[in-house]
Structure formats: C-alpha cells, structure tokens
Amino acid sequence: MSRVVLENLSKSFGEVNVVNDISLEIIDHEFLSFLGPSGCGKTTTLRMIAGFDMPTAGEIFIGDRLVSSAEKKVFVPPEDRNVGMVFQNYAVWPHMDVFKNVAYPLKISKVKSADIRDRVMRVLSLVKLKGMESRYPHQLSGGQQQRVALARALIMEPDVMLLDEPLSNLDAKLREEMRFEIKDIQRRIGVTIIYVTHDQAEAMAMSDRILLLHEATVQQLGTPRELYERPENQFAADFIGLINFLRIELISKGDGLYARFLNADDDTPFDINYRPEQLSPGMQRVFAVRPENVKLVSPQEGHVTGKVRKKVYLGNILDYRIVLGKEEIRVEAPSTAKYDIDQVVGLKFSDYVIFE
Amino acid sequence: MYQKRFRADPLILGSTFVIIGVLIVFPFTLLFINSLKADGVFTLQNYITVFQANRNYTALFNSLKLGFFTSLFSVLLGAPLAWLVTRTNLPFARLFKTLFILPYMIPPFVGAIAWSQLLNRRNGYINSWAASLFGLEGHVFDVNTMPGLIWVMTLYLYPFVFITVTGALERMDPTLEEAARTCGAKTMRIMRDITLPLVAPSIAGGALLVFASTIANFGIPALIGMQGRVYVLTTMIYSYMRSRGFTGIAMASALSILLMSISVGALLLNNLYLKKKQYTLISGKSMRPTKLDLRRWKIPILILAFLVVFVTVVMPFVSISLTSFLDAWGAKITWDNLTLKNYRYILFEYALTKDAFKNSFLLAISAATICMVLGSLIAYISVKTKIKGRKALEAVSQLPYAVPGTVVAIAMILAWSGRYGINLYNTFWIILLAYIARYVAFAVRTTSASLEQIHPSLEEAARISGGSWLTSLKDIVVPLIRPGLVAGWFLIFMPTLRELTMSILLWGPKTVTIGVAVFEMQEAGYVQISAAFATILLVIVIVGNLFVKWLTKGKAGI
Numbered sequence: 001m002s003r004v005v006l007e008n009l010s011k012s013f014g015e016v017n018v019v020n021d022i023s024l025e026i027i028d029h030e031f032l033s034f035l036g037p038s039g040c041g042k043t044t045t046l047r048m049i050a051g052f053d054m055p056t057a058g059e060i061f062i063g064d065r066l067v068s069s070a071e072k073k074v075f076v077p078p079e080d081r082n083v084g085m086v087f088q089n090y091a092v093w094p095h096m097d098v099f100k101n102v103a104y105p106l107k108i109s110k111v112k113s114a115d116i117r118d119r120v121m122r123v124l125s126l127v128k129l130k131g132m133e134s135r136y137p138h139q140l141s142g143g144q145q146q147r148v149a150l151a152r153a154l155i156m157e158p159d160v161m162l163l164d165e166p167l168s169n170l171d172a173k174l175r176e177e178m179r180f181e182i183k184d185i186q187r188r189i190g191v192t193i194i195y196v197t198h199d200q201a202e203a204m205a206m207s208d209r210i211l212l213l214h215e216a217t218v219q220q221l222g223t224p225r226e227l228y229e230r231p232e233n234q235f236a237a238d239f240i241g242l243i244n245f246l247r248i249e250l251i252s253k254g255d256g257l258y259a260r261f262l263n264a265d266d267d268t269p270f271d272i273n274y275r276p277e278q279l280s281p282g283m284q285r286v287f288a289v290r291p292e293n294v295k296l297v298s299p300q301e302g303h304v305t306g307k308v309r310k311k312v313y314l315g316n317i318l319d320y321r322i323v324l325g326k327e328e329i330r331v332e333a334p335s336t337a338k339y340d341i342d343q344v345v346g347l348k349f350s351d352y353v354i355f356e
Numbered sequence: 357m358y359q360k361r362f363r364a365d366p367l368i369l370g371s372t373f374v375i376i377g378v379l380i381v382f383p384f385t386l387l388f389i390n391s392l393k394a395d396g397v398f399t400l401q402n403y404i405t406v407f408q409a410n411r412n413y414t415a416l417f418n419s420l421k422l423g424f425f426t427s428l429f430s431v432l433l434g435a436p437l438a439w440l441v442t443r444t445n446l447p448f449a450r451l452f453k454t455l456f457i458l459p460y461m462i463p464p465f466v467g468a469i470a471w472s473q474l475l476n477r478r479n480g481y482i483n484s485w486a487a488s489l490f491g492l493e494g495h496v497f498d499v500n501t502m503p504g505l506i507w508v509m510t511l512y513l514y515p516f517v518f519i520t521v522t523g524a525l526e527r528m529d530p531t532l533e534e535a536a537r538t539c540g541a542k543t544m545r546i547m548r549d550i551t552l553p554l555v556a557p558s559i560a561g562g563a564l565l566v567f568a569s570t571i572a573n574f575g576i577p578a579l580i581g582m583q584g585r586v587y588v589l590t591t592m593i594y595s596y597m598r599s600r601g602f603t604g605i606a607m608a609s610a611l612s613i614l615l616m617s618i619s620v621g622a623l624l625l626n627n628l629y630l631k632k633k634q635y636t637l638i639s640g641k642s643m644r645p646t647k648l649d650l651r652r653w654k655i656p657i658l659i660l661a662f663l664v665v666f667v668t669v670v671m672p673f674v675s676i677s678l679t680s681f682l683d684a685w686g687a688k689i690t691w692d693n694l695t696l697k698n699y700r701y702i703l704f705e706y707a708l709t710k711d712a713f714k715n716s717f718l719l720a721i722s723a724a725t726i727c728m729v730l731g732s733l734i735a736y737i738s739v740k741t742k743i744k745g746r747k748a749l750e751a752v753s754q755l756p757y758a759v760p761g762t763v764v765a766i767a768m769i770l771a772w773s774g775r776y777g778i779n780l781y782n783t784f785w786i787i788l789l790a791y792i793a794r795y796v797a798f799a800v801r802t803t804s805a806s807l808e809q810i811h812p813s814l815e816e817a818a819r820i821s822g823g824s825w826l827t828s829l830k831d832i833v834v835p836l837i838r839p840g841l842v843a844g845w846f847l848i849f850m851p852t853l854r855e856l857t858m859s860i861l862l863w864g865p866k867t868v869t870i871g872v873a874v875f876e877m878q879e880a881g882y883v884q885i886s887a888a889f890a891t892i893l894l895v896i897v898i899v900g901n902l903f904v905k906w907l908t909k910g911k912a913g914i
Contacts (some may be wrong), residue, residue, distance in 0.1 A: 045658040052534055085538040093533035095553045104537035104549070149535075156539065 002159040002192060003028050004049060010042055011057035018044045020216040021058070026160075026194060031186055033195045033203040036213035042196045046162050046212075049194065050085050051078035062159050083281045084153030084161040084191075088168055090145045092137045092152075098124070099133040099146050105156040119155055126185060127151045143174045150182070161194040167202065179205050200240045204228070206315070212236055214217035234355045237288050245286050246293075248354075252281040259287065261304060264324035270303035274354050289352040291332040296320065296339055302346020307337050322347065365825045369741065372733045373749060379732035379793050380752055385758075385766035391609040391769050402610040403885050412611065415592040416832060419618070422505055422577070422588055423570040426564040429510040434517030435559050437664065440657065442525040443551075444648045452661055453522065459668045460515035461901055463854045465575025465871065469878050471508045472580055472674030473679050473887070475499035475805045481675060500584030508576050511570055512666045524558035525551075543648055561630045568622040571615065572760030574857040575871075579878060589615040590762045590857070597766070597861055611771065612763040623758050673894070681889035698888035709889065711866070712873035715784065717852050719869065723791035724849040728841055730792070731799020736833075738800075739807040742817070757797035761857030761891070768862065782864025790858045795848045802847065806840030839908065846904040853900075854893055 004026040011019040019041040027033045034042035047066065048052040049060055054075060054107075059067040061085065066335050067076040093101055099120055106116045124130050127147040137145055147168060153161055163182070165174045181208050197203050199242055203210050204224040212219040212227060212235075218229055220236045231237035234245065247262040257276060258269035262284065272279070279285070299305045306322040306329065313335065320331040322345065329347070339345050381776045402629040406412050414470040414697060435457050441449045459467070474482050475497045483495045532554065538545045574590040582591055587613055596608040650657055679685065683695040731753070737743055738750040756764050768790045773781035782787040810833065818828035834841070856871030870893060877886040 050534075050538060052537075078534070079540045079542055081538075082540075085535065085540060087531040087535060089529065089531060091529065091535040093532060093535070093550060093554075104536070104541075108540040108545065152539065154534070 003061075004160050004192065004194065005059075005061040006045075006049075007059045008062075009045065009048065009060065010056050010092075011041075011048060011053060012056050013209060017216045018115065019048070019055075022211075022213075022218055023045040023208075023322060024211060024218075024221065025335070030192045031183070031193045031195065031206055031208045032195070032209040033197055034213060035197055035200060035203040035210050035239075036219075039215075040213040041216040042213050043164060044339070046164055046194060046196050050083055050162050051076060051081050075113065080157050082156065084156055084158035086146075086149045086153050086163045086166045088165040090142075090149040090166075090169075092140075092145045092148050094137050097134050097136050098140070098148055099224045101137075102151045102155055105152065109156075121149075123151045123155045126173075126188075132235045138270055142170050143178065144177065150185070153193070154185070154189070157303075158191070160194060162191060165196055165198070168197075168199070172179060175202070175295065177283075181183055184205065198317065204240070212239065215240070218351050229351065231288075231353060233288060237353065237355070241290060241303060242330065243288050243290050245288050246327055246329065248287040250279055250281050250283045250284055250285065257281065259285075261287075261324060261327070263326040264304060265306045267322065268304055270349075272354070274352065279354065287354045288355060289329075289349050291319075291330045293330045293351045295350070296322075296331060296337055297346040297348050298344045299344050302348050305344055305346050308341050308343050311339070311341065316353075368733065369737055369743060372730070372737060373745070375730060376734070376749060377751055379789065379796075380756055383764075383771035383793070384755070386770045386776075387609055387612060387763070387767040389607045390606065391613045393607060402606050406610045408608060410608075411587065412592065415587045415589050415612065416613075418502065418581075418586060419588040419590075421502065422509060423567040423618075425506045425519045426509040426513060426570040427567045429506065430514035430517045430566045431559055431563050433510065433664070434514040434562060435521050435555075437661070438518050440527060440661065442522055444650050444657075445577070445654070446650065446661065447654070447658055451641050452665070455665045455669065456518050457515045458665075459512050460519075461897060462512065462669075463578055463856070463871070463893065463897065464509075464512045464573055464890060465856050465875060466676065466854075466894060467509055467512045467672055468576045468579040469874070469886060470675045470891055471504075471511075472499055472583075472653045472878075473675045473883065474671065475504065479685075489737065498584070499580055500586070502581075502586055503576060505581050505586060507544070508580055509570055509573065512576070513566045513573075516565040516569065517559065520562035520565070521555055524555045528554060536643035557630045561626050562628070564626040568619040568626075568758075571619045571622070572762070572857075574760075574762055574860065575875070577730065578860075579875070580629070587611070589618075592758060593762050593766065594861065596822070597769075603638050605766075605769070608766055612760075612766045616759050619760055621756055649881050663753040676887050676894070679884055680891045682884050682887075685883045698884045699892075702885060702892075703887050706885075708868055708873055712868045712870045715867055716855075716870040718790055719784070719791060720849045720853040721853075723786055723795060723852045724845045726792050727789075727796045727799040727848050728803075728845050731796050731844070732803045732841065733745070733835075734796070734800045735804035735807050736829075739804050740812070750804075753800050754797045756793045761794060762861065763856075764790055765858040765861040768793070768858075782867065784867050785861060787862045787869070790862055791852045794858065795852060798847050802840050802844035803837060806837035810836050843904065845898070848905070850900050850904070854897065 006024045009022045057070045220232045237243045248259040259272045260267040261268045306324040310321040311325045318333045441453045477495045477498045486496045536550045577588045577591045593608045596604045683693045738746045767822045818832045859869040874889045
C-alpha cells in the first residue's frame with residue numbers, strides 16, 4: 001500500500017490538451033475519486049498512472065518510486081508498476097475460468113501452486129465468489145464478472161488499485177450494492193484506491209476525497225462535504241447536486257453589504273454575509289443556493305418575495321418553482337407546506353455561495 | 357364497406373417457395389436419390405463400386421491431403437501476417453492489409469495458369485532461370501505434383517485465414533491484453549496466454565473455410581494436377597462426366613455426395629462449433645491496442661512482407677502478361693519474340709472468344725439480376741414476415757453455396773437433361789439455372805443485412821398512409837436497401853463472369869463461357885492465347901473490383 005504523487009502532469013494529443021497540469025498527492029489508504037463529465041481527462045489520468053499512456057509533461061510517483069517522467073525520460077511499463085486495475089468492461093478473460101483468471105497474476109510472478117490455491121480462495125471469499133472457481137465468464141452475471149475483475153486486481157496485493165468506472169455497466173440496484181462492498185473491502189485491507197467515475201452520487205458515497213475535473217483541468221479537490229457545501233466555482237456547484245444560480249448586484253447600505261437580484265421583480269436588498277474581503281459594492285455576481293437551503297415563509301419574513309408557479313408532490317418533499325421576475329428558483333419544501341399556485345411567498349436563504 | 361382488392365403478397369411470396377423448390381430442392385433430391393439408384397432399384401451399389409475402384413480412393417485421399425496441407429500452410433502464412441498488420445508497427449500496414457487479400461481476387465484457374473508457366477517442368481520461367489543460373493540440367497521444380505498443388509492452392513486461399521484472423525484481432529477488446537499487463541505479464545507472455553487462445557477459434561474457422569474451398573476447387577487441380585495425373589474428387593467427377601455414359605453419371609453422383617458431405621461437414625463444424633467459441637470480444641470503448649515495436653526486425657520483416665506480395669501477386673501477374681505477348685512459347689524473351697498477335701487473334705479473329713464474352717456477360721448480368729430479385733424476396737420473407745417455413749427457405753437458399761460447384765452442376769444435369777420432361781442440356785439455360793442456384797445465397801445475405809436495418813414501423817407507416825404492400829415495398833423498402841442491392845448485384849456479377857467449375861460441366865457447343873474458353877485453350881496447349889485471355893480477364897476483374905469498392909465506399913469488393 002502506498003501513496004501516489006502526480007506532479008504537474010499533462011497529456012496532449014497533438015494540439016488537444018486532455019490533461020492539463022494536474023498536481024495531487026493521494027495518501028496511503030485513501031479512497032480518491034476522479035470525478036467529471038466524459039472527456040474531462042479522468043480516464044487518461046488514470047491510464048497514465050497505470051502506464052498505458054505516456055504523459056507529455058510531469059511526473060508520477062508510486063510510493064517513493066518515480067514511474068513516469070517526461071523530463072527525465074523515465075517510464076516504467078505497466079507490468080512492472082504493481083498496480084491493480086479494474087476495467088469498465090471488466091476485461092475478464094473469456095477463455096479462462098474464475099480460478100485461472102484470479103490466479104493469473106500469481107502465476108506470472110511464479111508463486112508456488114499450493115500458495116496460489118490458498119490465496120485465490122481467500123480473495124474469492126473476500127469478494128463473495130466462493131464456490132464459483134470453475135465457472136467461465138459467460139456463465140456469470142455482470143456483477144459476478146465485476147467481482148472476478150476485482151479479485152484479480154486484489155490478489156496481487158498492489159501498491160494502489162485503479163478502478164475505471166467499474167460499476168457503470170451494472171444495473172442501478174447492483175451498482176448501489178457494489179459501492180458499499182468495494183468500500184468495505186477497502187476498509188478491511190486498507191488498499192489505496194483511485195476511482196474514476198462520472199456519477200457524482202457514486203463518488204460522494206465512496207470517496208475520502210474527490211478530484212473534480214472539467215475540460216482537462218482541476219476544478220476542485222476536497223472531501224465530498226467540502227464539494228457539496230463549499231463549491232469553489234460554478235461548475236463544481238452545478239455538477240454536484242441541484243443548485244439555483246441568480247444574478248445579483250452588491251450595494252452598500254448603512255454599515256453593511258447588501259445584495260439585490262438583477263432579474264427579479266422584487267429587488268429589495270438583503271444583507272449578505274459571505275467572505276466580505278472578496279466583495280465590494282457595485283460588483284455583479286452569481287448567487288448560488290441549493291433548493292433545500294431556501295425556506296418558504298410569509299412575504300414579510302423573507303429576504304425577497306416571489307410567486308408560486310408550480311408545485312410537484314414527491315412524497316418526502318414538495319418541489320416548488322417560484323418566479324422572481326425573469327428568473328425562476330427551485331425550492332424544496334417539507335411535504336406539509338401549504339403554499340398554492342399563484343400565491344405570493346417570501347424566500348429565506350441560508351448557506352448560499354457567491355461566484356464571479 | 358369492405359372492399360375486396362387484389363392482394364399481391366400471397367402470390368409473390370408463395371411463388372418464391374415454389375421457385376426455390378424447383379431450383380434447389382428438386383435437383384439436390386434427385387442427386388441424392390440417383391446416388392442410391394442403380395439399374396432402377398435402390399441400392400448402395402454405387403457407393404460400393406466407388407470404393408472398389410482404387411483411383412477413387414486415391415482421389416478421395418488426395419482431396420483430404422490437399423485440403424489438410426493447404427489449410428495448414430494457409431494458417432502458417434495467414435495468421436502471422438494478420439498479426440503483423442494489426443499488432444506491430446510494420447510500415448505500410450494498411451497497404452499490406454489490402455495487398456495480402458489481393459490473391460483472393462485473382463480467379464484460381466488464372467493463378468494455376470500463371471504457376472504452370474512459372475514452374476512447369478519443361479520450360480517454366482523459374483526452372484529455366486534456375487537452370488541457366490546454376491548451370492543445371494533438367495528442372496528444379498515440378499508444379500504438376502501434390503506439393504505443387506498445395507503451393508498454388510495455399511497462395512490463393514490463405515487470404516481466408518488472413519481475413520478472419522485480422523478481423524478477430526481488430527475486434528478484440530484491448531483491455532483484455534491491458535489487464536494481463538497490469539498483472540505483470542510481458543508482451544510475449546500476453547501473446548501466448550491471452551491473444552493466441554482468444555483468436556484460436558478464428559484461426560480454426562479460417563482453416564476450415566480454406567479446407568472446404570480447397571476440396572471444392574476445380575480450376576487448380578484440373579490445370580495443374582491432371583497433367584501430372586494427380587486426381588482429386590472434383591477432377592475425378594469431371595473425368596467421369598467426360599466419359600458421359602450412364603455409369604459415369606452414377607459414379608459422379610456418388611462421388612458428388614461424398615464430396616458434398618466432406619465440405620458441408622467442414623462448414624457445419626465451423627458454424628455450429630467454432631462460431632460459438634468465437635468470444636464476443638467487442639468493447640464499448642474503441643481504444644487502440646498497444647502495437648509491438650519490431651525494432652531491429654522491422655526492415656527484415658518488411659522485406660519479407662514485400663516478398664509475399666511479390667510471390668503471390670506480382671510474379672503470377674508478370675508471368676501471365678509476359679506470356680500473352682510472346683510469339684513463340686518456350687523461346688527466349690527477346691524483343692523479336694514479343695507480339696500483339698495473341699490479342700489480335702482473340703479479340704478480332706477467333707469466333708470462340710466473341711461467343712465466350714457474349715455468353716459470360718449475358719449469363720453474369722442475367723444471373724446477378726435474377727438472383728437479386730429472388731434473393732431479396734427470400735430475405736424479405738425471412739426478415740420481415742412470419743410465414744411458416746421462412747427459416748427453412750433461407751437455409752435452403754444457402755445450401756448451394758455451401759456445396760462445391762461441381763456438385764451443383766451434377767445436380768443440375770440430373771434434373772434438366774430430359775429425364776423429367778425438360779431438356780436444357782447443352783443450353784444457355786442450364787448454366788443460368790446453376791449460376792442462380794449457387795449465387796442466390798449472396799443475394800439473400802446482402803439483402804437481409806440491409807433489411808434488418810429497416811424498422812418495421814417504416815413500412816407500417818406506409819400502409820397506414822394507404823399504400824398497398826407493393827406500394828410500400830416500392831416506395832419505402834427498395835429505396836432504403838438500394839445500396840445493398842447494387843453491391844449484391846456486383847458481388848454476383850463478378851464471380852459468375854469468370855465462373856469455371858460449373859460451366860466446365862455444363863457448357864455445350866454454343867455456350868462456351870470465358871472460364872471455359874481460357875481453360876480449354878490452356879489444356880489444348882495454346883499457352884500464349886490463354887495467357888492473353890487471362891490477362892484481359894484479370895483487367896476486367898481488377899477494374900470491376902475497384903468499381904465495386906468505389907460504389908460501396910469500400911464496404912464490398914476486396
């Protein structure tokens with residue numbers, strides 16, 4: 001088990017930058033996810049760590065070993081990096097049964113066959129595949145093939161495990177189950193995991209930290225809570241969870257800093273309490289607030305007023321759309337809320353963030 | 357008010373079944389019955405007689421031997437070449453991919469003519485050249501032997517292995533190999549443990565195709581083997597038919613059934629067993645596999661690859677075209693000995709050539725057109741309707757292509773030489789029927805592939821809009837599958853234009869075809885004339901293939 005360090009890592013194909021200057025330290029035992037939409041560079045970064053792609057610039061360390069450096073012309077091939085990898089389509093060999101698939105890394109490193117048997121059985125019981133040793137891949141379900149791929153990566157006791165969207169081919173229920181299992185296995189054996197996904201819920205549920213990528217560059221690095229509660233830019237806020245964006249103008253009123261909505265009918269200023277050192281009167285900014293952080297109150301009590309346009313009953317909550325002039329805001333209210341369509345309501349904001 | 361209208365579909369669809377019955381089921385049933393009949397009674401006598409004759413044993417044994425060794429050498433040649441062009445950094449890999457399947461385009465009997473010019477005992481170019489170089493007396497090579505047959509056969513059939521293995525390697529999911537790499541395996545180890553086992557079924561499939569085609573081939577064993585008295589099943593059947601006679605045809609039928617069982621057996625083995633083992637190796641992501649760096653072997657291997665192209669394509673082509681300009685065959689190649697008279701002779705003077713061109717073009721055009729109409733109907737029935745027996749209809753339509761051409765010809769002779777009221781023997785029509793029966797399989801395959809792309813709702817929408825079945829066919833289905841139809845037409849036109857195997861058994865005084873004319877002139881010893889004819893044929897084939905490739909944007913043709 002080891003840490004992984006990326007230093008100013010870049011990769012370009014011709015003119016196109018696929019990965020742009022990523023620096024990161026993944027600490028020992030950590031579960032870190034590369035999260036982002038397709039084409040953000042997450043898979044390429046993973047493949048560079050595995051050794052399938054060569055960086056155009058920058059360095060990669062696994063443990064204390066330099067495995068890839070464009071500048072120093074160092075490149076350790078994948079087979080000598082001691083990383084385990086689980087592929088999106090599992091890549092379970094169709095001509096070998098479960099036992100042979102899982103035992104393959106040990107066979108390569110010439111482990112004695114009695115030891116092989118022991119270790120294969122141990123890892124198969126870890127991934128709950130005991131008794132399936134002599135099945136062939138075509139006799140297994142997608143979830144079971146996934147477990148074979150996992151076992152094959154685990155058995156080599158790798159310094160780090162790389163998982164490339166391993167759950168994206170499974171159905172929703174199985175996906176959720178496997179999430180917890182992978183997390184559980186990691187907790188038990190303490191392996192360092194780098195996990196690539198485009199599914200924010202998956203990343204939130206499993207990761208110690210998330211590296212959010214977009215258009216080849218790092219958007220934010222932090223714990224799931226940090227990403228959700230303190231997004232550092234509009235992309236991060238939008239990619240994870242639901243959020244409303246409203247344009248505001250900052251004004252000074254008396255001793256404090258106030259804001260008013262630019263596209264709303266009700267432009268009553270309300271006081272702003274957010275990183276005052278970055279804000280000054282006259283600035284135009286984007287006000288971002290999650291639906292659950294807006295409270296519907298009586299028109300007198302709210303920061304601003306709006307009119308109910310639509311409400312949808314979703315069981316645990318009521319999903320409201322409130323019109324504020326030219327813009328609309330989404331509000332999650334308790335299902336007991338009694339506001340009706342066309343009613344004028346007050347909106348009270350908490351835990352908002354402000355972006356440029 | 358319910359209006360009773362004329363409905364075309366039952367009539368047209370129903371008649372398709374009848375046509376296939378008459379065209380295919382009837383002759384093949386007769387062939388089977390005939391092989392079991394001697395002197396008007398059902399008996400196994402024919403088979404017993406066949407096995408009592410030593411020469412039949414030898415022919416059977418030779419066929420199997422030829423098939424086995426051709427398959428073996430085709431694998432040894434085709435599989436490594438496939439690996440070279442898909443998995444290494446061999447320069448010009450894309451060009452080589454085309455060049456290595458080029459021999460597939462050359463009609464096998466033309467290849468046979470070329471190699472008998474190059475390697476015949478008396479004055480083969482290579483033999484004379486070797487003799488003068490090393491000051492040898494006599495010959496080095498003799499093509500008219502079993503090894504000679506295997507050599508020529510391999511050069512023309514190895515593309516089957518090359519094509520199937522290239523396909524398998526290209527479709528193979530690269531992560532299967534990458535996974536082995538993360539497990540610590542080096543390139544050679546991955547080849548042995550992962551790549552080779554995964555493409556093994558495709559290699560075996562290609563080998564079986566080569567085997568079936570070798571057994572079914574007539575041109576090469578006829579032009580190369582018969583001269584050296586090396587008979588195989590197809591040439592044995594041919595010589596039985598030559599002797600005409602009643603016993604001749606009975607023996608030919610029995611041998612045909614034998615020949616058919618072997619080649620159909622090989623194809624069934626491929627379809628039932630190997631196709632299932634051909635793992636689905638396609639991945640969602642299309643990532644390029646890592647290519648092996650040949651390093652210092654790059655240049656030697658490149659030279660070797662060019663050598664393969666030189667031997668399989670350049671040498672035969674040069675030999676044939678050179679011979680076609682020779683005044684006297686066997687004399688030294690000097691300016692004085694070069695002439696255009698062979699071309700003048702076949703193009704303007706010799707009546708047989710004109711007949712051959714006229715007949716072959718007429719046959720190929722009619723066969724291609726009729727096959728497309730019939731084949732589209734069969735494909736339509738099989739893909740788009742729920743008519744009972746549609747799968748059987750499709751299967752029967754594929755049968756004559758799975759069977760050696762020689763067998764199809766024998767079946768046609770049995771059915772249409774007057775014994776059952778209709779005598780088409782020695783006419784244009786019996787050849788046409790044979791061509792249609794054999795090549796309708798192509799039409800069915802290309803059309804059903806295009807038909808499967810058309811969602812039923814497109815046709816249903818036309819019906820809802822008030823169109824009849826025929827209208828929806830004309831306005832919706834046919835325009836949508838037109839590219840497939842055109843490609844299919846040429847895929848039938850090209851091979852029928854140069855067909856030899858069936859024509860040689862079916863031609864009559866007025867129905868000589870291009871294949872037959874070239875064959876007969878070569879057999880009669882008019883070497884330069886047949887070379888000139890073969891050169892023209894090669895030009896037609898190459899131009900035709902380029903045209904088909906252009907027409908289908910590279911999807912059809914080789």
